[in-house]
Amino acid sequence: MKPKGLGPIPAGFEAHDGQLVIGGRSVSELVEETGRTPVFVYSRARLDARLGELRSALPPRIGINYAVKANPFAPVVQHMAGLVDGFDIASSGELALLKDLSIDMARVSFAGPGKRNDELEAAIKAGVTLNCESEGEAERTLAIGERVGITPQMAIRVNPDFEMKGSGMKMGGGAKPFGLDAERVPVLARRLIEAGVDWRGLHIFTGSQALSADAIIEAQANVIGLAGRLAGEIGAPLPKLNMGGGFGIPYFPGDEPLDLAAVGDALTDRVADLPMELAETQLCLELGRYLVGEAGVYLTRIVDRKESHGVTYLVTDGGLHHQLAASGNFGAVVRRNYPVAIATRFDEEPGEVANVVGCLCTPLDRLADAAELPRAEVGDLVAVFCAGAYGASASPANFLGHGPAAEMLV
């Protein structure tokens, strides 16, 4: 079997006595503490380090928001509360989570194209900023605010006329279900301001999972330009501008990490030369995957080792029910391998080519195809890296009755 490449393991993961170490502890210790596999292990030190890199690279003027959807595990969200300036949520479920964690609702904004009336009401009552997605939603929000006697805090989500080039997922440019086409924003903004809402500004999201600094730099310039023009047309200052995110992480063979320094330098120049309409505007980035993705590792145990027509299969007790994207079944056109390793033989050289599969009765359940790995046996642990974002919560945990993986923050 001709080997296929594996995605790059994020820098800094090391072996001790042959075992992958996360947060200073070996994978065997971590699994023993959890009492079961599979388990997602998230590293506090990596979360801290990533935020440190961002604070160093970005101008101090730029706030950093955490998009909770990337990883809503409560201890992770709690830890992020000490690191970031704000939170972006996408449902009343995420709102309830932040309430449970006693997070200051003045730091929270809520975007999502299909907000139900009960979600709007919960957000208004909680004092969360609503990123309005349409004229219809705006009128519903105003009516609910009136009914409950609370002034809604409202921003407008803009569907820009440009997109982030090379982003894994395009969120702007052309017809989209997200936000309001840019040319309709001034009319709605004036309507909201005249209706007496607490006007919070604009949210412009242009894409996600971009690894090209140039693409991000260009998108940010476009976002600032558009926001300045819209502020002028609205005729009122923008209290806040959520510039979106889009910072990607390397998942696949050949992917290179984002040049964060280049993005930071360009943004520093840009912030020094803002359009006058944004002179007093609070600027922030909304990041999810970039903050938490590389801080997480999914550990699953090999329960069978078998051959079929000359091909070696390492069958694990995990699978796509926890790792939908890694299996290639979420937004991917062609399946490619994530970074995967034998965590209990992390310092061994490759000794064979094997397919790593999950425990589900479906050929879709693949964790690594034709991977060059140290020879592993039943009982060894497999690590899937880049598992900190859109893993546990973005996978069908109940498929085939297996249930969710364990999660831990170390």
Next chain:
Amino acid sequence: MKPKGLGPIPAGFEAHDGQLVIGGRSVSELVEETGRTPVFVYSRARLDARLGELRSALPPRIGINYAVKANPFAPVVQHMAGLVDGFDIASSGELALLKDLSIDMARVSFAGPGKRNDELEAAIKAGVTLNCESEGEAERTLAIGERVGITPQMAIRVNPDFEMKGSGMKMGGGAKPFGLDAERVPVLARRLIEAGVDWRGLHIFTGSQALSADAIIEAQANVIGLAGRLAGEIGAPLPKLNMGGGFGIPYFPGDEPLDLAAVGDALTDRVADLPMELAETQLCLELGRYLVGEAGVYLTRIVDRKESHGVTYLVTDGGLHHQLAASGNFGAVVRRNYPVAIATRFDEEPGEVANVVGCLCTPLDRLADAAELPRAEVGDLVAVFCAGAYGASASPANFLGHGPAAEMLV
């Protein structure tokens, strides 16, 4: 926007006073009873009708097993207990479900390439037949049986040398993680019989979601031929043969229903002329999707109606977190539309072309692209048909914090 076709709505769904009726009740009544949307509604009458069609078409010799993974909603499984001859499970979670429902474990078999030791032990203790996937799993099973002092009931899952042509998902032919390559089966079967297990026979699964009767007829002939040869080589009768399933349902534009009569006629002929090694063998089909898929409808409410660059979006409170396959993100290479309708305007002619999307902040969350539909407003209900199998349990319900849909059997 040029309209794209929608998948065919299963025959027999009708309107009353303009509303889609399921199990004799309008969708508005059903949603009112549930108290929320989205909701999966499963129809007892449709489950009964499908089983009736199968019993009429198939020779009496052929048992029908239900693959619980297709829909593990407890009331559905309970209802199936009165209709089918056996159950196939894929995890200890499904085993626990059947136990809770007091289903006779003598009717249950357990297949899955990554059975953990605790799952093997639970199955042995419960008296479930284990469809063994490898020599390694066989030895683990024997050891556990010895340790707990219970004789395991064991069959062998065979990876056949042929596949079901035209099946949506190939499960046999070439290297596979499922079962044992056919040529290694006799040695392992003799080993198990000599070790004193309760020998239960073979499980041969060749594919799934096939709409071609010819392909199924050919695969069944091959399965019976292979089982006969293997029984001869084993030198012991096969108590049971699970012939797999693979019966598909139409999801997409142009799909035609399976010609069940043709499959039944061919199988009747085949059963009248069985290899002598199978003369006393209990034969069964394992069906999941075909039994429950068309009995389910997913209902979601339109919460926004918006335009973007001339495109109309109907934004619902549902989405891919309940309908991953319908969104095109599960095993599909090219996204095509499932059968979708405006359930509260079920007798109206199309009046516009619209995109039906879910409430998630991702461009992946699409329920229908460029669909010709009656003009719908906020508050209308959208029906996604063919939602009875691999819907609720095969989707990432916790994605973005929305949580699972309601489910009801009517």
